[in-house]
Amino acid sequence: MPFLEIDNLEKSFGATKILKGVTLGIEEGGFLVLVGPSGCGKSTLLNTIAGLEQITGGEIRIAGKRVNDLHPSKRDIAMVFQSYALYPNMTVGENIGFGMEIRGIAKAERDKAIADVSQLLQIGHLLDRKPSQLSGGQRQRVAMGRALVRKPQVFLFDEPLSNLDAKLRIDMRTEIKRLHHRMKTTIVYVTHDQIEAMTLATKIAVLKDGILQQFGTPEEIYNNPVNMFVADFMGSPAMNLVPATIGETGNQLSVELARNGSAPVSLALNGAPQGLSAYRGKQVMFGIRPEALTDPDGADRNATHLVTADCHIEVVEPAGSDTFAVTNLGGKGVVARLRADARIKPGTTAPLTFNLTKAVFFDPATQERIA
Template identity: 60%
Template sequence: MGFLDINRATKSYGAVKVLHETDISIDEGEFLVLVGPSGCGKSTLLNMIAGLEEITTGDIAIKGRSMNGVRPAERNIAMVFQSYALYPNMNVAQNIAFGLEMHGVPKPERDKAVAQVAELLQINHLLDRKPGQLSGGQRQRVAMGRALVRDPDVFLFDEPLSNLDAKLRVDMRTEIKKLHQKLRTTIVYVTHDQIEALTLSTRIAVMFGGHVQQLGTPKEIYDRPANMFVAGFMGSPSMNLFPATIAVENGRAVAKARKSGGEVTLPFAEGRGFEAQAGREIVLGLRPEAITDRDGADHRSRAVHVIEVPVEITEPAGSDTFVMAHLGGKEVTGRFRADVDVRPGQVFPFAINMEKAVAFDPRTEARIA
């Protein structure tokens, strides 16, 4: 049993089921991120934990106590919204203290709690200002302060950074991570941004179509995606997916795929067990960093294979250069070093690290190895 247990929880609106049976157990101090595209059910699940949406079937328990039928105010949870939801007529200190005041906490205790949270979030100098006098990042800190001051069992974040500009989003991401490391609070965080999910979480639940597609650590999700949806959704740029066929040459399993003007043979790393599946059609998955220039390849790998491929597009990106080509009739993206002299139209050696290769069943889209 975890600190927060979601047991076979579902949500339906009439005949439409928006969340199918969901089982997640969250330990105390974990940072779980629910990630997926719009309409996947992640915000619905968060609202069910908060008590803002009723559960259709199943159960949600906090610290062993079922929350079914328990009002939101009695769940000892705190929620940080995308829109900040600050009271415009109150100053920062009053906004932070409002929840405590509603719960009858005496003013000296409220003032002490507000001062502690303000110092933690470095907003001491803003306590007398109204929300209209604050920047987006400052408003988000105040919204977080209002949640923190209550010392709840679980913090719920509903896309809290989506209204911020790109740089501020990165800065606030770092602040939230620091805060979690310092306080070791239990957090459930909803986002559609897979970079946020990978950088913030201790575990990720990738959702699509009302189902949890995969639940695991950021490394598990990134390196061993459960299916082609997870592979394509997580990572930026996303995993390259292209058709190939398993064959055996000289006793070793290889993947054969089409390339411009012919066919390419990519030997799998030893011990993957593909030798018994000769002739099987697969979808081969390779992250962009597994497709690079010869000198940038992982020299510790025993399965780096160099192939000559015509370059179609190059995209300089500061620390990297993204290079596009075609394999298996699909466009693939490689992550090259920034100083590599590679140009569109050039036939260039691509180093492919097959230790990082993932194979999927083209019919079920599930990972097979």
């Protein structure tokens, strides 16, 4: 039974529906990430869990208890905001302990909790400083410390890293993951950054226009997207989505990918999705991740279905640990992820290996996955 349950949740502002029947659940100690583009409803969903927004329909349950009508202070949750929301006139220690002081907790107990949390977050040397004397990463640690001392049932994070620079975001992401492993707390985390979602989550909920598109583990979301939106949104670089025609070679189905000025690339399918046979002679969207399209020597040797084809290379982008190459298939630029030392030049023809074990197919009209 999930520890936090969202059941057919709806939220409207006037006549505008923001959340449209969202249903999901996370186990105790799980890390749920709500991800999606701006305006998809993820922060609204977080605010309804917190009690900062009243829901229009559905139910929210924490540890089996319905909390729809409970005041935020009665829900036993703690929230970390994007803006840190620290009191500028208080020291770090006072900021962390303020909530406990308001609740009448004895000073000795407060001091112990502050010391424990500051040691966990490595901010013990900052306790006498004011927020204005701290860096962005230090302020975020203080905001997290203020939430941690409460020991709530659920922690809510609302894009906590969005104000930090790229390197600090990576460092803080690691700290949050380490913290979750130590504390075994239940976390709901909002971000628009799909890399954060993939690295932090035990479960991901992908939202678009207030509708839950897919809910599952990071591996499920990445490798088995249910529609073109999820396929395109999750992953960096994004999945290649290429218009293709389903043909037939002997007794096997094949994927035909058009090329400018030359014969199509024909990829024989071995063990194609069952539903794909209904698309013979019809167009589909062929999805393949850049890492599943690579130079022959860099291909996954454990893959059960590799097909190599000569492709015209238009652009080469060295990226340190990888080299990205762009070819044109189906009238679109398609990104291949190659080894860093791959010998490849723009304007030439080179063999690229398709790992069709990782390929997925979508109906171009509905944009849904072909099973």
